[in-house]
Amino acid sequence: EDQVTQSPEALRLQEGESSSLNCSYTVSGLRGLFWYRQDPGKGPEFLFTLYSAGEEKEKERLKATLTKKESFLHITAPKPEDSATYLCAVQAYSGGSNYKLTFGKGTLLTVNP
Amino acid sequence: KAGVTQTPRYLIKTRGQQVTLSCSPISGHRSVSWYQQTPGQGLQFLFEYFSETQRNKGNFPGRFSGRQFSNSRSEMNVSTLELGDSALYLCASSLVSGGAGEKLFFGSGTQLSVL
Numbered sequence: 001e002d003q004v005t006q007s008p009e010a011l012r013l014q015e016g017e018s019s020s021l022n023c024s025y026t027v028s029g030l031r032g033l034f035w036y037r038q039d040p041g042k043g044p045e046f047l048f049t050l051y052s053a054g055e056e057k058e059k060e061r062l063k064a065t066l067t068k069k070e071s072f073l074h075i076t077a078p079k080p081e082d083s084a085t086y087l088c089a090v091q092a093y094s095g096g097s098n099y100k101l102t103f104g105k106g107t108l109l110t111v112n113p
Numbered sequence: 114k115a116g117v118t119q120t121p122r123y124l125i126k127t128r129g130q131q132v133t134l135s136c137s138p139i140s141g142h143r144s145v146s147w148y149q150q151t152p153g154q155g156l157q158f159l160f161e162y163f164s165e166t167q168r169n170k171g172n173f174p175g176r177f178s179g180r181q182f183s184n185s186r187s188e189m190n191v192s193t194l195e196l197g198d199s200a201l202y203l204c205a206s207s208l209v210s211g212g213a214g215e216k217l218f219f220g221s222g223t224q225l226s227v228l
Contacts, residue, residue, distance in 0.1 A: 042222075043203050046216040101217075105155035
């Protein structure tokens with residue numbers, strides 16, 4: 001069974017204090033790894049898709065990286081507006097012509113001014 | 114371009130009742146997926162519809178059902194509500210079904226409380 005584990009569950013940073021969130025996964029036939037951001041009272045918002053080990057993608061203060069077993073979301077010099085829950089999801093083949101998306105439980109990031 | 118619209122935003126029901134949730138995808142998107150989100154279990158996949166056909170189904174009891182109409186709008190129904198069904202129900206749309214790296218666009222969800 002596909003498994004996605006995110007750590008830490010919660011992270012509190014001071015503004016400007018860089019850190020990383022981890023997403024480790026166990027899946028057969030990874031098709032893609034996604035990062036989403038979710039603000040309170042809203043649905044998740046797409047950030048990145050990574051397809052293969054060694055791939056990196058950046059957007060403003062965020063940088064996502066992928067290895068064969070885990071992905072990291074690096075946050076450089078965060079600002080209070082980066083406070084949100086960050087979700088990781090893996091897409092894998094599930095038989096026939098179907099693909100399954102499994103989400104981790106997320107990391108709640110709080111950035112204090 | 115309008116986003117994914119879910120109605121209603123909030124619902125309060127009692128045990129044993131049934132409920133229907135609605136989702137209008139982004140124009141042109143043909144795939145609609147439903148997820149249940151709870152603090153303890155996170156986001157769990159319910160089912161996916163593409164061109165009015167259910168393509169994928171998660172591990173939920175038969176009390177949870179859905180359908181998709183010819184205009185891609187989708188409804189989700191939960192019968193015989195239980196306390197444990199209290200959750201945020203999220204709908205997500207995408208252009209195609211199961212495409213590699215196909216990103217999902219989520220609505221703001223329907224918060225269901227079962228008393």
